[in-house]
Amino acid sequence: MSTPGAVAAGTDAPALVPPPLSLYVHLPWCVRKCPYCDFNSHQARGPLPFEAYVDALLADLDHDLPLAWGRTVHSVFFGGGTPSLFPPAQIDRFLQGASARLRFAPGLEVTLETNPGTAEHGRFEDYLAAGVNRISFGIQSFDDGCLRRLGRIHDAAQAETAVRLAQDAGFDNLNLDLMYALPGQTAAMALHDLERAIALGPAHLSHYQLTLEPNTVFAARPPQDLPDEDHAWEMQEACQARLADAGYAQYEVSAYARPGRQCAHNLNYWRYGDYLGIGAGAHGKLTLGATQQVLRRWKARHPAAWQAAAGSAAAIGGEEYVAPQQRPFEFMLNALRLVEGFSLAAFQARCGLPVEAIAAPLEEAVARGWLERSGERVVPTALGRRFNNDVVALFLPG
Incomplete structure (x- = not known):
């Protein structure tokens, strides 16, 4: 049985490394x-x-x-x-x-x-x-x-x-x-x-x-x-x-x-780091190194309902494992907001995926003048920052 949100066994994908x-x-x-x-x-x-x-x-x-x-x-x-x-x-x-x-x-x-x-x-x-x-x-x-x-x-x-x-x-x-x-x-x-x-x-x-x-x-x-x-x-x-x-x-x-x-x-957040979210309606994102998964969990929204259930599973409003094919979009949704951009090594460590997983949209974004790639570093251009939503959309799973 496969584990939700895990990369299939036998692939050459890099390991997920828990971030800060x-x-x-x-x-x-x-x-x-x-x-x-x-x-x-x-x-x-x-x-x-x-x-x-x-x-x-x-x-x-x-x-x-x-x-x-x-x-x-x-x-x-x-x-x-x-x-x-x-x-x-x-x-x-x-x-x-x-x-x-x-x-x-x-x-x-x-x-x-x-x-x-x-x-x-x-x-x-x-x-x-x-x-x-x-x-x-x-x-x-x-x-x-x-x-x-x-x-x-x-x-x-x-x-x-x-x-x-x-x-x-x-x-x-x-x-x-x-x-x-x-x-x-x-x-x-x-x-x-x-x-x-x-x-x-x-x-x-x-x-x-x-x-x-x-x-x-x-x-x-x-x-x-x-x-x-x-x-x-x-x-x-x-x-x-x-x-x-x-x-x-x-x-x-x-x-x-x-x-x-x-x-x-x-x-x-913007570097696709991890965070525990506690309190009514709080959202969290955790990288689970042992199972090579990325978990999102959110709490019940209404303060009274959350407070009554706090400390038990009933306080959890929902949770989901981020599928590997969804991680590039999530990563870019955050990282491309930053003027510094991101390193390809950080992408691999945060997403547990090889660079090849983003090769095509990355090439297209560079060709359109939205991103610049210099060695291992990818940085949004001024044009890319202005049209951030369009750049990020290139990385949506097909």
């Missing part, structure tokens, strides 16, 4: 659901069960531990929802429990997503003491009109205050999320947002276009005055040039960083 491992922790509640958001987030109604939820997180982690025995965790990311709704004491309790169960790399990056509208004076020091060493602020814009149209609960002044509070508390590794191509936004407005962000001196900036995702309020009722694709491209080009001038190097489609300050957690 990260830990993703989903904290699902927010003050108010934004109309553009398609994440598994739920509006808080009444007091939140912080302590019980952390108990459930640790039980969920215990259940998944056999998938990661002996491996080192290189980054932790608290995503949501709005993780900053959780008190620092509960973040601390979780990190202590997780580090007792898993081997944490020395000095690993620990990121907490934060809504400026939930930041309270004095709490950043406590998050830092708990072990959080990177804050990611969901600012989106410094224009109050744009923020209102996006359904955000903060204004520009609160955003600037929250960033400065975090810096005063000792955080020097900050990311600011900004959107462009917002309803009613011009290129000048997008650049003004960027100038205010740069003035705060963050180590990292995420700068991405507003998209109308399925199953969101904006998809059902699109906002008025959305910039068209030509105007969105104009904004992107102008903002990319300004970011470069300010010393932020683009290293991914929508990520820019000062030297040495790239997000380690997200880099691991």
Whole structure:
């Protein structure tokens, strides 16, 4: 009997080599659901069960531990929802429990997503003491009109205050999320947002276009005055040039960083690394060296249902083994977002496949001017980065 997702015996395929491992922790509640958001987030109604939820997180982690025995965790990311709704004491309790169960790399990056509208004076020091060493602020814009149209609960002044509070508390590794191509936004407005962000001196900036995702309020009722694709491209080009001038190097489609300050957690995703996903609706991806499989597992989406079942198989929303013929597409979906591209050796180790498995689409992408190949390295061109979806589609299984 064949093993699901395994390469057939007798082939000359390279061995799957487990890549670096990260830990993703989903904290699902927010003050108010934004109309553009398609994440598994739920509006808080009444007091939140912080302590019980952390108990459930640790039980969920215990259940998944056999998938990661002996491996080192290189980054932790608290995503949501709005993780900053959780008190620092509960973040601390979780990190202590997780580090007792898993081997944490020395000095690993620990990121907490934060809504400026939930930041309270004095709490950043406590998050830092708990072990959080990177804050990611969901600012989106410094224009109050744009923020209102996006359904955000903060204004520009609160955003600037929250960033400065975090810096005063000792955080020097900050990311600011900004959107462009917002309803009613011009290129000048997008650049003004960027100038205010740069003035705060963050180590990292995420700068991405507003998209109308399925199953969101904006998809059902699109906002008025959305910039068209030509105007969105104009904004992107102008903002990319300004970011470069300010010393932020683009290293991914929508990520820019000062030297040495790239997000380690997200880099691991884009390099087709592994991650444990715990919490309501969290997704994980694990390379199983013993059976030469790639497993994807996701948890039940609704917080109450997941919490009630945490620590048992009933908390698993689903799982699947990634078939060998599907791995090149998954790998490229991530790796081709990176300016650095990928090495052919990394492809073989992550996918357990020979280079011949991608020879034809790789040759076509090079011929179209979308990718450049230099020895063992494959790098997307500027044209390839602009038409990323078309490049990745070449690697879909036939």
